[in-house]
Amino acid sequence: MSQYKYLSGFGSHFSSEDERYPNSLPLGQNSPQVCPYKLYAEQLSGSAFTAPRTENVRTWLYRKLPSAVHQPFQPFKGATYFKQNWDEQPPNPNQLRWKPFDLPPQQGRKITFVEGLHTVCGAGDPRARHGLAIHIYSCNESMDNSAFYNSDGDFLIVPQQGILDITTEMGRMKVAPNEICVIPQGIRFAVSVNGPSRGYILEVYDGHFVLPDLGPIGANGLANPRDFETPVAWFNDQPIEDFQVISKFQGSLFVAQQNHSVFDVVAWHGNYVPYKYDLSKFMVINSVSFDHCDPSIFTVLTCPSLRAGTAIADFVIFPPRWSVQEHTFRPPYYHRNCMSEFMGLILGKYEAKEDGFAAGGATLHSIMTPHGPDVKCFDGASNAKLVPERIAEGTQAFMFESSLSLAVTKWGEDTCQKLDAAYYECWQALKDNFTLGKAQK
Template sequence: MSQTQEFDYLHGFGNEHETEALPGALPQGRFSPQKVAYGLYAEQFSSTAFTAPRAHNRRTWMYRIRPSVAQGEYQALDCKAQQQVRTAPIDEVVTPPSMMRWDAAAMPEAPTDFIDGWVTMAGNGSAAGQTGVGVHTYCANQNMDKRYFCNADGELLIVPQQGALLLFTECGKLHVPSGYIAVIPRGMKFKVELPEGSARGYICENYGSLLELPERGPVGANGYANDRDFQYPTAAYEDLEGEFELVTKYSGHYYRCDIDHSPLDVVAWVGNTAPYRYELARFNAMNTVTFDHPDPSIFTVLTSPSGTPGVANLDFVIFPPRWMVAEDTFRPPWYHRNVMSEFMGLIEGVYDAKEDGFVPGGCSLHNSMSPHGPEAAVFEKASTAKLEPVRYQDTMAFMFESRYAFNVSKFALDGPLRQHNYPDCWKGLKKFYNGDIDAGIE
């Protein structure tokens, strides 16, 4: 390995970064000189088309010990993930408009690494058509040993819920504990180790436009997620030879090939497409200080735009610790139906609209125009609560919100984790109307 510090990071979302693990490895004044220092190969890694506008163009030049093409022939791989993972379009079952919720998955008993620990819950759009997303959970209890992974289908947004991930990527290392997120570009090779022995979390596989920071609009120059708080790895390479396996997910199928060296052999890189991490506690939440409930879009951390301005392929939204001070206002999320579809997860604590049954590691789905809102007990509690400043703390929920309706997997629809009694949380809603203008909860 290089002699750079453990977990040394570069800052700034989408910035052009340059980093080298050996002095002088980066060419000066040009990207592909006739001969690269240290006998390295120059290789360009592009996450957008070559001709994408400058503001949206993502590419990185890598200077590596061997070029990526130095690998064996791909062969179909019938691994555990091939049986559990679905890639959009997902049509193995008909998805009803029902509101759905799931328990958290238990840790596997058999040795399971990050690749084999994926299970698909839902998805929309089409990986081939480069629209929509796939939503998966993962549970792992084993390091990836002599095994590397490349997802050619989409950009990966990883949300750890329990246990840290140590990501070894072509661009360097990222330590991603619970409370952080990580994004790995489509096609980037990496492996995962588990510093705490096991890990559980969520994955959003983005097939559409690359994730970017949302515009702040009338909020102005400050607030939400700040560019400087996103961290990119510094160059740190593996110069290893031996028998290794590269697993690639491509068009929803898994393939493997032999490789006689570590593919994480990038000694230096310069560019603006690379894996990054972000600590969710750094999000600067905006909220009302007068009355009424603002839309959840004010909690958007990252967005993947669609072809329609203001309507996202994917919004990654969080509900972090924050103060609630609104006057004469029902403070939990209100009852609503929405053109957007919402897949939610809980990292820790309690979500204010669902105090019972929505557990850390679990998830829920409210598809387009499916009604949802606080459970009956939460409604009555919030309707009679003393309206004083309240601190929501020790909680972190999130939402993958998309303009496209989600189709669920057969596992999600019929598997053991589904809470078939989820709609019962609204059965206790009472009729308070009696024609009296002062009617309501006493």
């Protein structure tokens, strides 16, 4: 893995070649008309050719065969619950909480990463290149002699259980729980696992994930560019006669056959590549005096909309940190939001709801749906001694936040059978302390 510094207009350009074949990258404008080792040159464009320089992303791939060498695509039937039909269920404004989503059994049916994709909620239309989808993956089998790519948008993958060994056209990455990876639109990849694995995926149609602006924070803070990593060039040199390429196109899946691996890139250069990030490297910014900062201070990556300061999707984490505010109710406050908030838990216990919200599960608080600490958390925080306190130790919760109103799929609300019908009860014992208490001076 090499460090990855292209995020939000840093303009970095990277190059890598398989160490088994040195000098496989053409050298500048004076390169011969035939690529070294007689490779094929192929450009992968992640933006319009005429996009501003700070937003223009593309990578040149030098490969054994062009990507166009495949048989016609046919419908792929292997992922029943991976679909973006936002009208199959009536709207539901209630607070929603899911118990941990099922893992595949240790014995029995083998399920690959693609076959184990399940769509929970989303909004928008991939044909119009606007919107997002939130998925769960649950798999127990490696993708041998197959690859997947998404024509509709970027994937931000959040492992919760099991290490993902991901092979991409640009090289390989291992992504463990408490790490994330981003596979940009169009890049082909395969996932290998060692046993039952589960995690979350945020898919965005509009553009690409970038680092949020820091404003008054200054040059350093939150997720630092130097901590992002991208693969080193590697290709499969074993002969393959039967290989499948699975494509997500306009919300549907298709498959094409070919007689060679897509992982045949000997060298590449550019700024449009997959990358990973270790969440433990996040530099937390927080208050050291009073009041409760908005959760936007925990934003790792964002996909901006055309409205300033408003995101199609933010990826936000709530990592271990020191809490030192005084005269302040420290847990998240009761809240109604013009954004949709989908939360997941990678490990540990979330401080605002230690009971009921479990690792591998999720919650969805839709636009203007009220939510906040449960009774136990409220009572404890109201009477806590306000001294510097280490919170969320051994915990990593995250949030996919969006300006779009998210619709829940039939699988998410019904078929998965993980929806907690009693979630609303966690607030029912809150008392009207105004009428019960005495005036305070």
